[in-house]
Amino acid sequence: MKLLTTRRTAMCLALASAALWSTVAMAQATYKVAIAGPMTGGNASFGEQLRRGAQTAVDDINGAGGIKGKKLELVIADDACEPKQAVSVASRLVEQDKVVAVAGHFCSSSTIPASETYAEANILMVTPGSTNPKVTDRKLPTIFRTCGRDDQQGKVAADFIVEKLKGKKVAIIHDKDTYGKGIADATKAVLNQRGVKEVIYEGLTRGEKDFNALVTKIKGAGVDVVYFGGLSSEAGTLVRQLREQGVQATFMSADGIADKAFVTSAGGNANVKGVVMTFGDDPRSNPAGQTVVAGFRKAGFEPEGYTLYAYASIQTIAAALKGSKTTGGADLAKWLKSNTVPTVMGSKAWDANGDLKVADYVVYEWKADGDYAKLKR
Numbered sequence: 001m002k003l004l005t006t007r008r009t010a011m012c013l014a015l016a017s018a019a020l021w022s023t024v025a026m027a028q029a030t031y032k033v034a035i036a037g038p039m040t041g042g043n044a045s046f047g048e049q050l051r052r053g054a055q056t057a058v059d060d061i062n063g064a065g066g067i068k069g070k071k072l073e074l075v076i077a078d079d080a081c082e083p084k085q086a087v088s089v090a091s092r093l094v095e096q097d098k099v100v101a102v103a104g105h106f107c108s109s110s111t112i113p114a115s116e117t118y119a120e121a122n123i124l125m126v127t128p129g130s131t132n133p134k135v136t137d138r139k140l141p142t143i144f145r146t147c148g149r150d151d152q153q154g155k156v157a158a159d160f161i162v163e164k165l166k167g168k169k170v171a172i173i174h175d176k177d178t179y180g181k182g183i184a185d186a187t188k189a190v191l192n193q194r195g196v197k198e199v200i201y202e203g204l205t206r207g208e209k210d211f212n213a214l215v216t217k218i219k220g221a222g223v224d225v226v227y228f229g230g231l232s233s234e235a236g237t238l239v240r241q242l243r244e245q246g247v248q249a250t251f252m253s254a255d256g257i258a259d260k261a262f263v264t265s266a267g268g269n270a271n272v273k274g275v276v277m278t279f280g281d282d283p284r285s286n287p288a289g290q291t292v293v294a295g296f297r298k299a300g301f302e303p304e305g306y307t308l309y310a311y312a313s314i315q316t317i318a319a320a321l322k323g324s325k326t327t328g329g330a331d332l333a334k335w336l337k338s339n340t341v342p343t344v345m346g347s348k349a350w351d352a353n354g355d356l357k358v359a360d361y362v363v364y365e366w367k368a369d370g371d372y373a374k375l376k377r
Contacts, residue, residue, distance in 0.1 A: 029070055029071065030070055030071050030072065030073040031067060031070055031071070031072050031073065031100050031101075031321055031327070032073045032075055032097060032098060032099045032100060033058070033072055033073070033074060033075070033099055033100060033101045033102070033103065033314065033317055034074070034075040034076070034077050034093050034097065034099045034101075034102045034103065034104065035050055035051055035053075035054035035055075035074060035075075035076055035077065035102075035103045035104055035310060035314075036077040036078075036079055036086070036089055036090075036093070036102055036103070036104025036105045036106075036114070037050040037051075037077075037078075037079060037081075037104050037105055037106035037107075037110075037129075038078070038079060038080050038081040038106055038107065039051065039076065039077075039078035039080070040078050040080050041080035041081060041082075042081075042206075042207065042231075042233045043080075043081045043106070043107070043231055043232075043233065045232070045259050045260070045261040046106055046129070046231075046259060046305065046306060047078070047106070049259070049303075049304065049305045049306045049307040049310065050103075050104070050106060050128060050129075050306055050307075050310040051076055051310075052296070052301055052303070052307055052310075053128070053303065053306065053307040053308060053309065053310030053311040053313075053314075054074060054103055054310045054311065054313070054314050055074055056292070056295070056296065056311060057310070057311040057312075057313075057314035057315055057318075058072045058073075058074045058314060060292070061314070061315075061318050067318055067321050067322050068321070068322065072314070072318065075093065075097050075099055077089045077092070077093055077102075077104065079104075079105055079106075079107075079110045079114070081106065081107040081109070081110055081231075082110065083109050083110055083112075083113050085110075086105055086107075086110035086111070086113060086114040087113050087114055087117060089114065090102075090113075090114040090115075090117035090118060091117055093123075094117060094118070094121045094123060099123065100123065100124070100321070100327040101123060101124040101125070101126070101317040101320075101321070101327075101329075101332065102118060102123065102124070102125045102126070103126050103127075103128060103310060103313035103314050103317060104125070104127060104128070105127060105130065106127070106128070106129045106130065106306070107129075107130065107177070107178070107179055107231075108130040108131065108132035108134070108135060108177075108178040108179040108182065109177050109178035109179060110130075111125075111127050111130035111132075111135055112130075112132065112134055112135060112178065115135065115140055115143050116140070118142060118143070118329070119140040119141065119142050119143065119329075121329075122142065122328050122329040122330055123142060123329045124142050124144070124317060124320060124329040124332040124333060125142060125143050125144070125329075126144045126145065126146060126313040126316050126317055127143075127144070127145045127146070127147070127313070128145070128146050128147060128306050128309035128310045128312070128313040129147055129255070129306045129309060130145060130147070130179070131145075131147055131148060131149055131150045131153060131179065131182075131183065131254075131255065132149075132150055132178050132179055132182040132183075133149050133150060133151055133182070134178075134182075136149075136353040136354045136355050137353065139353060140354075141329070141330060141333055142329035142330060142332070142333045143354050144316065144333070144336060144350055144354035145354065145355065145356065146309050146312045146313050146316060146343070146345070146348060146356070147255070147280060147306075147309055147356075148280060148355075148356060148359030148360070148361055149355060149359065150179075150182045150183045150186040150254075151186045152359040152361055153183060153186065153254055153255065153278045153359075153361045154183055154185075154186025154187040154188075154189065154190055155186075155190050156278050156361040156362070156363065157183075157187045157190075157227065157252060157254065157278045157363075158187050158188075158189075158190035158191045158194060158196075159190070159194075160252070160276070160278075160363050161187075161191060161196070161225055161227065161252065162191065162194050162196060164363075165224075165225055165250055165252075167196060167224055167225035167250075168196070168224060169199045169221060169222055169223045169224050169225070170191065170196060170198045170199065170223065170224070170225045170226075170227060171198065171199060171200035171201075171202075171218050171221065171223040171225070171226045171227070171249075172184050172187065172188050172191075172198045172200065172201045172202075172227050172229075173200070173201075173202055173203070173204060173214070173226065173227070173228045173229070173230075173238070174202075174203050174204075174228070174229035174230060175203065175204055175205070175206045175229065175230030175231065175234050176203040176204070176205060176206070177206055177230065177231075179229070179230075179231075179256065180206075180228075180229040180230035180231070180256065181203065181229060182229070183229040183254045183256070184227065184228070184229030185229075187227055187229070188201065188227075199221050199223060200217065200218060200221055200223065202214060202217075204230075204234060204238070206230070206231075206233075206234060207233075207234075208234070209237055210241075211234075211237060211238050211241050212241055212245070214238075215238070215241045215242050215244075215245050215247060216245065218242065218247060218249070219245055219246070219247050223247070223249045224249050224250065225249055225250050225252060226238075226242065226247075226249050226250070226251050226252070227252050227253070228251065228252070228253045229253070229254065229256070230253070230256055231256040231257070232256065232257045232259045232261045232262035232265060233261065233265050234265075235253050235256065235257045235262055235265070235266075236257075236261070236262045236263070236264065236265025236266035236267070236271075236272075237265050237266070238251075239251050239266045239271055239272065239275060240265070240266045240267040240271050243267075243271050250274065250275075250276065251274075251275045251276075252275070252276045252277065253275070253276075253277045253278075254277055254278045254279070255277070255278065255279040255280070257275075257277050258277065258279045258304065258305040258306070258364075258372070259304070259305050260304065260370070262366075263366075263370045268370075269368055269369060269370040270368070272366040272370065273366060273367060273368045274365065274366065275365070275366040276363055276364065276365050276366075276375070277363070277364050277366070277372070278361050278362070278363055278364075279361065279362070279364055280309075280345075280359070280360050280361060280362070281360040281361075281362050281374070282364075282374060283308040283309070283312075283344060283345040283346075284303060284304070284308065286344065286345055286346050288342065288343065288344055288345065288346050288347075289308055289311075289343075289344030289345060292308070292311065292344045293308075293344075308344050308345055309345070311343075311344050312343035312344055312345045312348065315341065315342075315343045315344065316336065316341050316343065316348065317332075319336075319339070319341040319342075320332040320333075320335050320336050320341075323335045323339060333354070336350055336354075337350055337351070337352060337354075362374055362375070363375045
């Protein structure tokens with residue numbers, strides 16, 4: 001009886017040891033990377049773009065053999081574009097999920113505080129959509145982006161207002177958020193330098209649905225251009241209420257409305273017709289990404305907005321993992337700052353701050369069919 005018990009004990013220990021070894025081996029067999037952004041809440045449509053782009057990139061990279069014999073494993077993190085939630089998410093990704101890199105976040109107000117956590121933990125972060133200059137101007141060594149900056153985008157917008165729209169009475173409205181106010185202020189600064197002083201400069205509150213008092217003020221001032229810094233939900237609501245009050249001033253915004261949710265919040269195609277916005281040169285038309293774009297469309301998903309930016313962010317992380325000797329953020333960052341990465345958006349290279357060496361902002365116009373198209377220069 002004693003011998004049988006001893007054998008059973010030995011067998012249990014062997015099984016436990018095998019299970020433990022299997023778990024360790026499985027953990028070592030993958031690189032955990034995260035996609036972080038607004039998967040829920042008012043900006044969840046952007047989160048869907050990010051998730052789709054990141055997951056497809058991971059699947060494609062794994063299908064091609066992975067990295068150094070290992071597969072990528074994607075962790076999806078929801079910050080709802082809320083700064084406090086973003087910090088909590090960042091802590092979880094570092095301490096619990098043990099990710100080696102993060103593609104995210106989306107809203108600058110989330111990216112900035114979350115990036116502090118990643119930098120402290122020596123984890124690479126590549127944001128596909130945060131354009132506020134503070135993201136990289138703090139010179140955190142492990143922070144990058146695959147999009148441009150507000151000061152670059154604001155100049156393109158201001159030049160368009162002055163040269164193409166011939167704006168004289170300009171209202172500048174923002175949503176008081178880091179991104180929205182940042183892009184509005186960047187545009188305002190260049191307009192002022194070019195001799196155009198705004199007649200209205202005001203902030204509205206994200207999440208609110210009634211901007212009629214502000215619209216009445218805009219109407220009374222005889223504004224010919226309304227520039228809005230913010231995201232699609234508030235932008236669309238503001239456009240709809242402007243049109244309802246008969247205000248036909250040209251409405252201009254930025255990459256925060258590069259989303260079909262803008263059409264919905266604006267009340268339909270008729271209200272968005274003629275709206276203009278700045279955004280990066282459409283990656284869907286880049287020769288480097290045609291196979292990937294075709295794959296998305298075959299699956300029934302149009303890779304608009306930030307879908308391909310998220311895909312490129314995962315490609316950037318994968319290239320750094322492949323080219324570096326360790327998974328430490330400092331090593332990955334050093335490699336990226338010394339190399340060019342081929343992506344679905346073309347070849348990308350970064351400066352010492354983690355900003356793209358070349359930004360490609362252009363102007364788009366929303367059409368009567370509820371889609372946007374690049375304007376000819």
